[in-house]
Amino acid sequence: MNTEDSISVVAKALAHPVRLRILTLLATQSECRGHEIFSEIHLAQSTVSEHLRVLKDAGLVSAHAAGAGMVYCITISTLEPLAGFLDELRSTAPSCMAPEKGMARG
Numbered sequence: 001m002n003t004e005d006s007i008s009v010v011a012k013a014l015a016h017p018v019r020l021r022i023l024t025l026l027a028t029q030s031e032c033r034g035h036e037i038f039s040e041i042h043l044a045q046s047t048v049s050e051h052l053r054v055l056k057d058a059g060l061v062s063a064h065a066a067g068a069g070m071v072y073c074i075t076i077s078t079l080e081p082l083a084g085f086l087d088e089l090r091s092t093a094p095s096c097m098a099p100e101k102g103m104a105r106g
Contacts, residue, residue: 003081010082013058018043018051023060026074034070 001009013019018041025040026032034052041048052072055061059078063070 007082031071031073
């Protein structure tokens, strides 16, 4: 998978507010038990599990079994290509001279 494809996969995984909340929760600790995530994200466990699956598939979260449950942690290195792309875009893109929304053209 090339860089653009991997950035796209990560960006798509980040494009949901619940997944951003999960990542924010995971970023506050080295690892988090599944039941902690389910209790913090007030949605059905199956819904949260699906969001965790998307994050794992994108490489943003890793998980391992711990007793009867799962332990999750954020994989920060997966964000590095996206962060680099955004930094480069921000530093090289010229300012847009288009009129602001709502302003008449012409």
